[in-house]
Amino acid sequence: MSYLDDILKSRRDTRHFTTDEVPDDVIQKALQAGHWAPSVGLTDATRYFIIKSAEVKSAIKDLFLDYNKKAEELTDNPEQKEHYKSLKLEAIEEAPIGLIIAYDRSVLNQFTIGTVGSNEAVKFSSVCAAQNIWLSLTEQGYGMGWVSILNYYQFKKILNLPDNIEPLGYFCIGKPATNYDNQPMLQQLSWKQKSETPNCTEIKNIAESYVAEFNLKVKTEAKNSTNFNQLLQEKIDSKTKPVGALGTLETLAFQLGTVFETLEPKITKPNIVVFAADHGIANHGVSAYPQDVTRQMVGNFLEGGAAINVFCKQHNIELSIVDSGVNYDFPTNTKLINAKIAKGTQSFLNAPAMSETELHLCFEKGKSIVEAIGKTDSNCIGFGEMGIGNTSTASVLMSLLTGFSIEECVGKGTGVDDEKLIQKQNLLKKAIENYSGPTELMHQLAYFGGFEIIQIAGGILTALENKMIILVDGFICSVAFLIASKINPDIHKNAVFCHCSAEKAHQKLLDYLQAKPILNLDLRLGEGTGCAVAFPILKSAEAFLNEMASFESAKVSRK
Helix, strand or coil: CCHHHHHHHHCCECCCECCCCCCHHHHHHHHHHHHCCCCHHHCCCEEEEEECCHHHHHHHHHHHHHHHHHHHCCCCCHHHHHHHHHCCCCCCCCCCEEEEEEEEHHHHHCCCCCCCCCCCHHHHHHHHHHHHHHHHHHHCCCEEEEECCCCHHHHHHHHCCCCCEEEEEEEEEECECCCHHHCCHHHHCCCCCCCCCCCCCCCCCCCCCCCCCCCCCCCCCCCCCHHHHHHHHHHHHCECCCCCCCCHHHHHHHHHHHHHCCCCCCCCCCEEEEEEECCHHHHHCCCCCCCHHHHHHHHHHHHCCCHHHHHHHHCCCEEEEEEEECCCCCCCCCCCEECCCCCCCCCCCCCCCCCHHHHHHHHHHHHHHHHHHHCCCCCEEEEEEECCCHHHHHHHHHHHHHCCCHHHHCCCCCCCCHHHHHHHHHHHHHHHHHCCCCCCHHHHHHHHCCHHHHHHHHHHHHHHHCCCEEEECCHHHHHHHHHHHHHCHHHHHHEEECECCCCCCHHHHHHHCCCCCCECCCCCCCCCHHHHHHHHHHHHHHHHHHHCCEHHHHCCCCC
16 A cells, blocks of 8 residues: 555544644645645635634634534434434634635636536535645644534624635644544444445446437417306306406406316415526626525525425415525435536526526426426416526526516616626626527527526426416516416416516516516515415415305395
8 A cells, every 4th residue: 555545544534633733834735735736727716714713713613503403403313313412523612723715706707617517616626625635734644624514604704705705614623632543533433334445337328318309399289268268257257246346366267267177166286396596697796695595595495494485384385395406415315306407507607507408408307397296186386496696697588588678687686785786787788798699599598597497487388288377476487487488478378477576677577478466565585485475365266266156146136
């Protein structure tokens, strides 16, 4: 075994340190090793921050303890919970030195070789640097421990890191107080055994399920429904009320009857599906929140703590959460529909957001999700979304597909200030000016689209095929509907526009679509919340049509 092999094998995630100080030359040698690590496109995007302050360490330790408490609750096994609580998972205050290894995502503002497949290549470079530092410290007789059980949003606030700097975690550095019997600590403590050999499989053939082309042409059958429509309208008009007195409820009742093709329509097993994905354009600071919030909010959905969870529970609506392309690997045991295309789109400032293959796959994924829901006898589906940066994506798509100027289509999204709003407008205007591709719909969608937006569009088209009522949420979902309507205008007859959001361009888009929203509550949250809040009104339309007495049954004179 070579000397390098010895170093690789003895490297440990250190949690126990002596009080020995770490000489400056040891740190400098380790950082130089990190600097020698591979750097995608020679971006040199890795940044380092040294922590020696007891005050800073204490604040980060408190942050760890708060999140570690949440980690304890992830298991229902009492023995495993107690075992977890006994593990030493950090040495933030004990280690002489803290190191923040981070990457600067602002390098993506310029064309960067090697990031076309994934923006995360910049992050991967910083991980390579972390490994080099680890090995250098090990070779010098020191150790390092990686602490990642943190709320990264608060972590950045404690450190006062700018938006464009994304930390990998907190690293504890010092002289190891133990060698853990030359094995990983978690293995030594019987938490889990590391396999002896690497898991490697040779792939010899292309998967049979791979589909190179996706047929987006939706075939619809024209039906002569004049007689049925007259019967349905007569039923509505014969209720014990003046004609038209229930206003929009009458319109909704007629829509329910025509979509379900029955005079006694019943909504069954309503389902709201929230599609989540990250957007490369978010790397340019177009949102008031960091990209990691997408991942955090998906976790919130899964834990039942978001607004959409509350409203769905209130109205007995099934809630489905979809990972369309979040920049994170979720545990496989979560109640999450995996439709991940990639870990976020590329920034469309200088390059396509996705490939044509990825675009087709988005439509396929959206279709299969809605088909699966339809097989549960659900006939009413709402669409919601989550994705930091997706109002920028939606604004560009709206501008391209309607002809409105980008200034008319851009709003504050998550709540950027006026200065950032101007920067956002200028950035998106530049992105459109940089585009020199065809004006054909699919090319534009691939270049500027978002994974969740396209999956919603595919889902909407499939909901029409399955004769489902389609609940359309706010601005971003309305843009997804706009895309679907360009492919098949017939979807209008199944669509219920639940509200007009506070996002600047939404009313303009609704006017373009000739859509009349049910509510106007200044909502701008997304998540499908507008669908859930408007749902009881739809149920009221169903109730009056099916349960309200007619003039004849109540023996009430019409005149």
